[in-house]
Amino acid sequence: MRRRDFLKKSAGAGLAAGAIFNTGRLGSFGTSFAGREKYDMVAIMGGNPDAMFDLGIQELGGIGAFVQKGQKVVIKPNIGWDVIPELAANTNPLLVKRIIEHCIRAGAKDVYVFDHTIDNGINCYKNSGIEKAAKSAGAKVVPANTENYFQEVEIPGGIKLKKTKVHELLLEADVFINVPVLKDHNSTRMTCCLKNMMGVVWDRGYWHANNLNQCIVDYALFHKKPALNIIDCYNVMVKHGPQGVSKADVVQMKSQIITTDWVAGDTAASKMLGVETSRIEYIPMAHKLGLGNMDIDSLNIKRIKM
Amino acid sequence: MRSSFLRSFRIFFSALIFLCFFVVFADFKYLIPSKYINILLSLQFVPSVLKFCDLGTIAAAGFAAVIILTLITGRTYCSFLCPLGIVQDISSRIGGRIKKKFRRYGYKKPFTILRYSILALTVAVSLLWGIYFLTLLDPYSIFGRTVTFFIKPVVIVVNNFFAWILGKFDNYSLNHITISGFRLLAYSLPAAFMLLFGLLSLMKGRLYCNMICPVGTLLGLVSKVSLVRIKFDESKCTKCGRCSVGCKSSCIDFLQQKIDVSRCVDCYNCIKICPDKALSYGLVRLKKKEHQTDPDKRKFVAGALAMIFGLPGLLKGQDKTAPVPQKPSTVPENRTSPVCPPGAVSIEDLKKDCTACSLCITSCPNGVLKPALLQYGIDGIMLPVMDYHKSFCTYNCTKCTEVCPTYALSPLLIEAKKLTQLGKANFIKDNCIVKTEKTACGACSESCPTKAVYMIPYEGNLLIPETNVDICIGCGHCEFACPTKPYKAIFVDGNPVHLAAQKPVEEKSEIKTPVEFPF
Numbered sequence: 113m114r115r116r117d118f119l120k121k122s123a124g125a126g127l128a129a130g131a132i133f134n135t136g137r138l139g140s141f142g143t144s145f146a147g148r149e150k151y152d153m154v155a156i157m158g159g160n161p162d163a164m165f166d167l168g169i170q171e172l173g174g175i176g177a178f179v180q181k182g183q184k185v186v187i188k189p190n191i192g193w194d195v196i197p198e199l200a201a202n203t204n205p206l207l208v209k210r211i212i213e214h215c216i217r218a219g220a221k222d223v224y225v226f227d228h229t230i231d232n233g234i235n236c237y238k239n240s241g242i243e244k245a246a247k248s249a250g251a252k253v254v255p256a257n258t259e260n261y262f263q264e265v266e267i268p269g270g271i272k273l274k275k276t277k278v279h280e281l282l283l284e285a286d287v288f289i290n291v292p293v294l295k296d297h298n299s300t301r302m303t304c305c306l307k308n309m310m311g312v313v314w315d316r317g318y319w320h321a322n323n324l325n326q327c328i329v330d331y332a333l334f335h336k337k338p339a340l341n342i343i344d345c346y347n348v349m350v351k352h353g354p355q356g357v358s359k360a361d362v363v364q365m366k367s368q369i370i371t372t373d374w375v376a377g378d379t380a381a382s383k384m385l386g387v388e389t390s391r392i393e394y395i396p397m398a399h400k401l402g403l404g405n406m407d408i409d410s411l412n413i414k415r416i417k418m
Numbered sequence: 419m420r421s422s423f424l425r426s427f428r429i430f431f432s433a434l435i436f437l438c439f440f441v442v443f444a445d446f447k448y449l450i451p452s453k454y455i456n457i458l459l460s461l462q463f464v465p466s467v468l469k470f471c472d473l474g475t476i477a478a479a480g481f482a483a484v485i486i487l488t489l490i491t492g493r494t495y496c497s498f499l500c501p502l503g504i505v506q507d508i509s510s511r512i513g514g515r516i517k518k519k520f521r522r523y524g525y526k527k528p529f530t531i532l533r534y535s536i537l538a539l540t541v542a543v544s545l546l547w548g549i550y551f552l553t554l555l556d557p558y559s560i561f562g563r564t565v566t567f568f569i570k571p572v573v574i575v576v577n578n579f580f581a582w583i584l585g586k587f588d589n590y591s592l593n594h595i596t597i598s599g600f601r602l603l604a605y606s607l608p609a610a611f612m613l614l615f616g617l618l619s620l621m622k623g624r625l626y627c628n629m630i631c632p633v634g635t636l637l638g639l640v641s642k643v644s645l646v647r648i649k650f651d652e653s654k655c656t657k658c659g660r661c662s663v664g665c666k667s668s669c670i671d672f673l674q675q676k677i678d679v680s681r682c683v684d685c686y687n688c689i690k691i692c693p694d695k696a697l698s699y700g701l702v703r704l705k706k707k708e709h710q711t712d713p714d715k716r717k718f719v720a721g722a723l724a725m726i727f728g729l730p731g732l733l734k735g736q737d738k739t740a741p742v743p744q745k746p747s748t749v750p751e752n753r754t755s756p757v758c759p760p761g762a763v764s765i766e767d768l769k770k771d772c773t774a775c776s777l778c779i780t781s782c783p784n785g786v787l788k789p790a791l792l793q794y795g796i797d798g799i800m801l802p803v804m805d806y807h808k809s810f811c812t813y814n815c816t817k818c819t820e821v822c823p824t825y826a827l828s829p830l831l832i833e834a835k836k837l838t839q840l841g842k843a844n845f846i847k848d849n850c851i852v853k854t855e856k857t858a859c860g861a862c863s864e865s866c867p868t869k870a871v872y873m874i875p876y877e878g879n880l881l882i883p884e885t886n887v888d889i890c891i892g893c894g895h896c897e898f899a900c901p902t903k904p905y906k907a908i909f910v911d912g913n914p915v916h917l918a919a920q921k922p923v924e925e926k927s928e929i930k931t932p933v934e935f936p937f
Contacts, residue, residue, distance in 0.1 A: 231812065232783055235815075254590040255594060322855075355865065380937050413937070
């Protein structure tokens with residue numbers, strides 16, 4: 113009982129703190145975007161994760177273009193590893209916090225944050241700094257460490273992955289926002305938007321055992337797609353990914369990519385990482401299925417340097 | 419002192435101690451910091467003796483404090499500090515509720531031969547061969563096993579129920595927790611002891627403590643010269659016998675107005691019961707006393723305990739929820755040694771100091787520690803062993819070494835733990851998905867915290883694992899993550915003696931901070 117009271121209180125305190133913070137910093141963001149050019153992707157470079165997001169989302173018409181009043185929002189960062197934020201194995205907590213603040217400002221009824229972690233779930237949530245950041249911004253940080261939170265869904269058109277268990281909140285959500293961190297990956301060569309989905313399903317081992325690249329693409333066919341992909345490229349793990357060993361694996365790129373097209377997002381990310389896009393097998397596979405566009409030269413991209 | 423306040427104080431104090439122990443062992447959220455656990459456990463007799471033998475420092479000499487306490491106050495340890503004793507008090511109280519007869523004790527003769535034989539055997543075997551009898555009979559460890567094996571799962575079920583209810587109301591402040599049980603056979607020993615002390619205390623009060631428990635017997639010997647004890651005021655006593663009936667140690671012979679101090683656990687029930695205020699707790703008057711002889715050397719009994727050992731090994735069961743790849747793996751893992759926990763130094767050292775209290779098992783946030791059956795051999799039954807089928811050892815965690823009360827797992831700094839090699843990863847290429855299915859996997863290398871498992875180019879665009887055992891610490895994450903069945907494509911073979919792993923080499927990447935977008 114005492115624990116629960118404590119959590120309630122701290123969540124309340126967090127909300128209050130977040131509200132005070134909001135009024136100070138986000139005053140300018142509700143500006144009208146009528147007549148503004150429509151971009152497929154916004155890439156920002158040179159700022160802090162939260163400031164880059166403030167700037168970038170404006171170019172897409174503000175978060176209000178994606179989140180309506182009273183909606184349930186699920187934000188899926190990468191919280192897979194039990195490491196500190198500086199090692200960049202998880203999404204930057206500052207970015208997660210700022211996205212939540214935007215959603216709540218836009219009138220979201222509830223904002224949920226979860227990830228089915230690889231390391232111990234409680235430690236990952238804590239040591240990544242995301243639990244604290246998300247709660248302070250007013251989100252609900254939801255466990256995803258036991259099977260009972262997941263429900264089986266069918267994936268029409270899936271070749272290897274025909275059924276999978278998905279977190280119940282993803283199914284209930286009105287808006288799904290994907291917030292991966294760009295990283296090197298030991299076998300797929302890169303983890304970003306599409307591969308981040310391994311954290312919304314229960315049985316990740318099945319993907320590994322049954323053609324990982326195919327399963328990643330199969331899952332992308334599932335109807336609950338992210339409305340927005342916000343790629344954290346602030347600190348980028350360029351080797352020893354996806355877990356990393358030390359800070360030597362991390363390069364500070366101070367960048368961010370925001371896009372509605374996750375295949376395009378992964379393509380842009382692969383260029384940031386310096387990996388040939390065709391070598392990341394799931395990207396051309398997803399492109400062929402029409403899940404997105406890897407031909408990013410044909411896209412309307414807004415590039416911002418801060 | 420004649421006040422009934424004594425008894426109330428005993429009940430209050432022991433309830434508090436019990437609560438602390440209960441929380442420590444049932445803490446499925448791992449919220450209690452190790453330092454508080456250490457303080458609580460510092461006065462536990464057997465763990466403290468073992469820790470003292472290991473370290474030889476005064477700070478570890480909690481048992482000496484207990485002996486001094488006993489020399490002054492008698493067996494107060496058994497009523498105030500021993501968690502198993504307190505549990506038995508609760509149990510015998512329940513017994514009295516079920517059947518009035520269970521709470522009517524009366525004076526009984528002591529089981530002199532049996533109890534001193536067990537004590538002698540325990541001491542002798544511990545000194546000559548190893549602490550097997552202590553492992554079996556240490557009351558603190560029996561308590562620990564009982565809570566870990568039988569009570570904690572119940573607590574988690576209750577938590578999960580509330581988590582489920584709250585979840586229905588969109589409140590996720592409680593986590594659902596998976597109950598990861600042990601192999602069925604591992605329950606037999608704790609179950610046998612729970613039945614033994616449970617039934618004895620339900621019907622016969624503190625009979626277990628005065629017949630079997632070696633700590634009780636030893637402190638009983640010490641308390642024979644204790645300064646403060648329960649005594650009769652012969653002039654006031656009307657020999658009504660109520661004290662004797664209410665004595666859960668059955669040690670008051672009211673007809674002769676004598677109390678067997680070696681069995682009295684200072685519960686002060688008799689002081690409260692006595693209508694004539696003839697019993698009091700106070701300084702003993704020095705007078706000549708005659709004693710019955712204590713035949714210390716009759717090593718005869720306690721053979722029945724051995725039957726519990728006759729357990730065959732079990733086939734290892736894998737997690738049923740694990741995925742099944744198309745083709746089953748074909749090459750069996752060739753394991754030469756089990757993996758013993760960090761801080762153990764070696765299997766031999768673990769056997770020397772561990773009483774299998776299971777505190778490390780219940781404290782491990784990842785649930786990787788399991789009670790051993792015959793992995794360590796018959797003399798290592800119930801000792802903690804790493805089970806990488808169910809979980810793995812977290813890279814930046816030293817919890818088990820922090821809580822161990824006997825220093826069987828000696829404290830490791832996090833830096834030292836990250837370089838302690840518990841075992842080595844062995845890659846079986848013929849079982850690997852990349853080779854058998856010709857598809858990407860890399861689950862093992864992905865999980866490896868040191869990159870002792872890394873990927874090298876294979877056919878086409880594929881990458882396949884390779885190991886560098888010099889930097890492997892044997893955490894088992896690769897083995898846990900490997901999706902092949904029935905045999906893993908990578909497994910950790912234990913080091914019977916832990917080795918030092920080399921530090922992973924840090925190399926700066928040639929990729930530079932970009933100044934322009936590359937797209």
